[in-house]
Structures are given as structure tokens and as C-alpha cells.
Amino acid sequence: MTIDEYLKSRRAMVEAALERELPPANTPPAVIHEAMRYAVLGGGKRIRPILAIAAAEACGAKIEPLLKAFSSLELIHTYSLVHDDLPALDNDDLRRGRKTTHVVFGEAMGILTGDALLTEAFSWLAAPVEGVDASRQLRAIAEVARAVDSTGMIGGQVADLEATIGGARTPRPHGADDVSALLFIHRNKTGKLLTASVLLGGILAGADDDELATLRRYGEATGLAFQIVDDLLDIEESAATLGKTAGKDVEQGKLTYPALMGAEAARAEAGRLLGEAVANADMIKGPLNYLAAIARFICDRRS
Ligand code: GRG
Numbered sequence: 001m002t003i004d005e006y007l008k009s010r011r012a013m014v015e016a017a018l019e020r021e022l023p024p025a026n027t028p029p030a031v032i033h034e035a036m037r038y039a040v041l042g043g044g045k046r047i048r049p050i051l052a053i054a055a056a057e058a059c060g061a062k063i064e065p066l067l068k069a070f071s072s073l074e075l076i077h078t079y080s081l082v083h084d085d086l087p088a089l090d091n092d093d094l095r096r097g098r099k100t101t102h103v104v105f106g107e108a109m110g111i112l113t114g115d116a117l118l119t120e121a122f123s124w125l126a127a128p129v130e131g132v133d134a135s136r137q138l139r140a141i142a143e144v145a146r147a148v149d150s151t152g153m154i155g156g157q158v159a160d161l162e163a164t165i166g167g168a169r170t171p172r173p174h175g176a177d178d179v180s181a182l183l184f185i186h187r188n189k190t191g192k193l194l195t196a197s198v199l200l201g202g203i204l205a206g207a208d209d210d211e212l213a214t215l216r217r218y219g220e221a222t223g224l225a226f227q228i229v230d231d232l233l234d235i236e237e238s239a240a241t242l243g244k245t246a247g248k249d250v251e252q253g254k255l256t257y258p259a260l261m262g263a264e265a266a267r268a269e270a271g272r273l274l275g276e277a278v279a280n281a282d283m284i285k286g287p288l289n290y291l292a293a294i295a296r297f298i299c300d301r302r303s
Contacts, residue, residue, distance in 0.1 A: 003293040007050060013063070014049045015041075017071040021124060035105040035113040036120070040078045043096040043243065045301075048073035048197040051222075051294060055201030055215055058281075058289040065130040066204050069140070072124035073197050076148055079117035080193075084157070086110055090248070097243035118148075132204050140203040147196035156189025163255040182255050183224075190230070191223030198222070198291075211284060218280035222295045225273035228266050229299055231256035235263065241303050274299045 001009075018040055027033045052070040053063050063070070085092040085100040086107065093103045102110025125141050146152055163181055198219035202212050234249045235258055249256045257266035274295055281291035 003290065003297055006290050006293070007297065010050045010053050011046045013053070013067055014046045014071050014074065017067040018074060021068055021071065022120075031105065031109060032112060032116055035101055035109050036116055038104060039082050039101045039113055039117065040075060042098050044074070044078070045303075046074055047226075047294075047298070048077050048193060051194060051197040051219070051291075052201035052204075054290045054294055055198045055207075055284075056205040057201075058284040058286040058291050059202055059205035059207045059211060060286045061201075061205035066132075066201075068124050068127060069129055069204060070197075070200065072121040073144070073193070073200065075117045075121035075124070076144070077193065079114040079121070080148075080153060080157075082110055082117070083114040089157075089161075092245055092248075094245050095243070129204065132206075136203055136206070140200050143199050143203065144193075144196045147192035152188055152192040153190075156185050156187070156192070160185045160189055160254070164253055178255065178260055182257065182260060185255060186224055186227040186257075187220070190227040191220060194223035194226055195219030214280050214283045218277050218284075218291060218295070221273045221276040221280065222298060225270045225277065225295065226298050228257045228270040228273070229301065231258050232263060232266055232270070233301075233303065243303065270299050 022037055022040060023033045025034045025037050049067075049070040052066075052073060056063050056066055056070075081095060082101045084090050085095055086102055093100050095101075100110070101113050105113065122141070122145070125144060126137075129137060148154065150158075159181065163185065195216060196219075198215045199212060202215040207215065231249060234256070248254075249259065257269065261269075277295035278292040281289065281295060284291065
């Protein structure tokens with residue numbers, strides 16, 4: 001199976017799980033369930049659940065019973081996008097090629113939709129899973145929760161806001177403080193959920209501690225490369241290709257890899273991280289291992 005076929009088939013499994021497990025749109029009060037379904041079922045690469053699937057398969061697991069837990073990652077990711085697009089944060093009206101959730105349903109409902117998706121995610125993660133004992137499941141839930149708490153994704157978002165407060169940054173030579181602030185933002189805002197996705201797959205698949213350490217290194221390298229590529233796409237691609245507003249990082253004076261070190265050095269750093277991700281992916285010796293190919297896809301993507 002080529003990587004394109006693999007991604008297509010795993011994406012279809014995630015889409016089916018999301019469609020099946022999300023509350024029906026007519027569940028009272030209908031407006032919140034319509035908004036949740038609008039936000040989640042409106043496209044997206046589904047890269048986080050696919051990373052969990054790939055890690056579980058690389059560790060030899062059958063993935064069908066795990067799909068609900070893996071799809072919870074997409075609820076958490078979508079909640080972060082819905083909240084990030086709100087007027088108080090990025091104030092954006094375009095996401096995944098469609099109007100943002102708060103533009104369609106109003107700001108109050110946008111806030112509540114994000115809240116509902118985050119809560120729903122942990123309910124999916126806590127649902128009993130055939131063949132997985134409770135202590136493993138608790139370990140998996142704790143891993144995901146830590147990745148998105150105030151020392152993870154939220155912390156990264158706060159650091160990002162603080163780095164941009166006061167309007168556009170004046171271009172100037174960058175110092176060690178800028179690089180470490182940027183690393184903190186990227187590792188927390190984006191990297192930790194991507195790493196937790198890989199670990200969720202490994203933990204629920206029954207991976208041992210050595211395999212989990214390898215998966216963590218793979219996830220951290222892939223997660224950072226993902227965000228560097230995202231920074232590059234923001235300056236290189238159009239809104240039509242990205243399905244979201246392009247050029248926002250420069251407009252908002254965001255701390256990004258290309259802003260700090262230039263596009264060429266940023267691309268080289270993504271390449272170095274890809275090498276690290278592939279080396280770790282190749283250490284997992286399961287029967288079906290697409291982890292290296294996914295890292296390559298993440299680095300080569302155009303949207
Ligand atoms: C909780 C408000 C709040 C924010 C948390 C994750 C995040 C911080 C904000 C979302 C916006 C953003 C630019 C995040 C960086 C991570 C990123 C590149 C998200 C886009 O992910 P893709 O490319 O999107 O996987 P699709 O649409 O394919 O799912």
C-alpha cells in the first residue's frame with residue numbers, strides 16, 4: 001500500500017468513527033450538536049488520529065476497537081481550532097475552506113462548542129476498550145490530558161500570545177532568547193498533542209517502555225517539524241490551498257522559524273528533524289509500520 005492509499009484508508013476509518021460517535025445533530029439542545037458536527041466533520045487531514053493508528057499498527061495492534069479513543073484526538077484538535085479562531089484570539093473567518101464555527105453559530109456558541117468538544121473527547125477516551133486493561137487506559141488518558149493542559153497546548157498558546165502582544169514585532173537579528181521562546185511555543189502548542197497522539201497509539205497497543213520512549217522521540221521530532229512546515233506554508237501558500245487565511249503570521253508579527261532564521265534555514269531544520277523521526281520510526285519493528293512515511297508526508301505537504 002502506498003502512503004497515499006494508507007492515509008486515505010485510515011482517514012476514512014476516522015471519518016466513520018467521528019460520524020458514528022458524535023451525538024446526532026437533533027440531540028437536544030440541537031444547536032450545540034449541529035455546531036459540534038459542523039466544526040468536526042468539515043474536513044481536515046485527521047493527522048493526529050492517523051498518527052495514533054500508525055503507532056498502534058507499528059506495535060502490532062488491531063485498531064478497530066481503538067478507533068473511538070483515537071478519534072477523540074480530533075475532537076481536542078478541533079476544539080483548539082474553534083477557540084483559536086474566536087474574536088478574542090485570532091479572529092478568523094476561514095477554516096478548512098469554510099466559515100469558522102463562531103461565524104456560522106455566533107460567538108457564544110463558538111465558545112461552548114469548543115468546551116463541549118473537549119469534554120466529549122475525554123468521555124470517548126474513558127469509554128471501556130476491548131482488550132485494554134484499566135491501568136493502561138488511565139496512563140493513556142493522563143498522557144493526553146497533560147499534553148493539552150496549561151503546561152502543554154494551552155501553555156504554548158499563552159506563550160505565543162505573550163510573544164506577539166503589542167502588535168507586529170520589528171524585524172531584528174535574533175538571539176538565543178528568541179530561539180528558546182520559539183521552541184517553547186512550538187513544542188507546547190503543537191508538538192505535545194502530536195506526541196501524545198503517537199503515545200496514545202503505543203500505550204493502547206500494549207507497547208513496552210523502550211518502544212514508548214522511541215515513539216516519544218519520533219513524536220517530538222515529527223511534531224516540531226510539523227509546526228516548522230506550517231510556518232513555511234503560511235508564507236508560501238495561498239488561502240485557497242490552505243483552506244485558512246494565509247500570511248497571518250507575518251501580519252501579526254508572530255514568532256516563527258522563517259521569521260527568526262529565514263525560510264531556507266527553517267526548511268533545513270525541518271529536514272534534520274525528519275531524519276530524527278525516520279531513525280526512530282525504523283526502530284519499531286512491527287509488521288505494518290507507516291510512521292516514517294507519515295513523517296515524510298508531514299514535511300512534504302502543501303496544506
Ligand atoms: C486552545 C485556543 C487554544 C489554542 C491552542 C492548537 C492551538 C493552540 C491553536 C490552533 C491554531 C494553530 C495555528 C495551531 C498550531 C497547530 C496547527 C498547525 C494546527 C493546524 O493543524 P492541521 O494542519 O489542521 O492538522 P487540519 O485542518 O488539517 O486539521
